[in-house]
């Protein structure tokens with residue numbers, strides 16, 4: 001274990017696997033289990049832990065440079081890891097107009113954890129993977145910085161998610177997971193055993209995520225691994241869109257099972273899995289595991305709602321927004337947006 005081994009932070013691993021009683025599943029002879037990745041660590045919940053663990057080991061204490069939108073949970077997780085393990089962090093934040101404004105709560109937390117925030121215009125942000133632009137951005141970080149991509153999904157992140165699949169060995173026949181950049185699904189599927197399969201629920205529209213998952217598996221393992229499929233029907237209009245039906249579903253699920261549901265990813269996956277169960281897609285006797293990849297932020301001070309999602313529209317990123325990034329539905333998941341910004 002090196003000094004930058006996240007296991008120093010005493011994660012709750014393997015994450016708990018909890019059976020829940022849900023009549024929509026039970027009446028079709030299905031078992032529903034919740035894989036509580038949200039309980040792994042308070043500052044690095046769910047797939048944040050899985051994706052960062054091997055990357056931070058590889059960084060070996062060098063400064064870490066990463067990217068995100070103004071509401072990025074990934075930025076927050078990297079900043080928290082830097083504080084907890086004692087390495088420097090730099091966050092390249094999309095939107096140079098933010099530079100002169102008070103920080104939102106999410107970026108305030110990043111800064112409080114010691115992250116240096118560098119705001120860049122959208123064109124530069126979009127070009128961040130071009131070698132020339134990347135070199136310029138690296139100049140904003142201390143020499144020798146280790147780069148973690150937007151959303152944290154790279155080959156090491158995918159390898160880190162393999163353990164999630166392994167923890168489910170023998171316990172479930174099909175495993176539902178939300179898909180944003182594809183890294184979690186790519187690793188999960190690789191870790192599952194024979195006869196098990198992963199069902200990915202993209203939270204973005206566009207139908208491009210299958211290609212992303214294949215590319216990530218190629219980068220991580222040199223080729224395809226495991227059984228996985230995507231069901232593209234449950235993005236609900238696009239990234240950070242929370243329809244009244246989805247909001248009602250999530251509230252009902254919270255009431256039934258006493259569990260706060262993150263809206264932008266987890267709610268869409270649970271909605272999709274429940275719909276598939278009700279469509280009769282799974283034979284009786286199937287054991288379904290739903291991966292709870294994250295938790296909502298703390299409730300707003302009025303305590304009125306369990307998440308920052310606004311029914312009927314985009315999630316509300318101010319205050320206690322639950323998801324990574326609020327932004328236009330056509331956007332890609334790593335590069336969050338401004339609440340009022342529907343242009344790119």
Ligand SMILES: Cc1ncc(COP(=O)(O)O)c(C=O)c1O
Pocket residue numbers: 046047073151153178179180181182183184185262265266293294295323324333
């Ligand atoms: C809570 C939550 N669930 C699921 C995902 C999707 O993971 P991935 O981007 O690896 O597909 C994310 C994004 O990081 C997330 O924040």
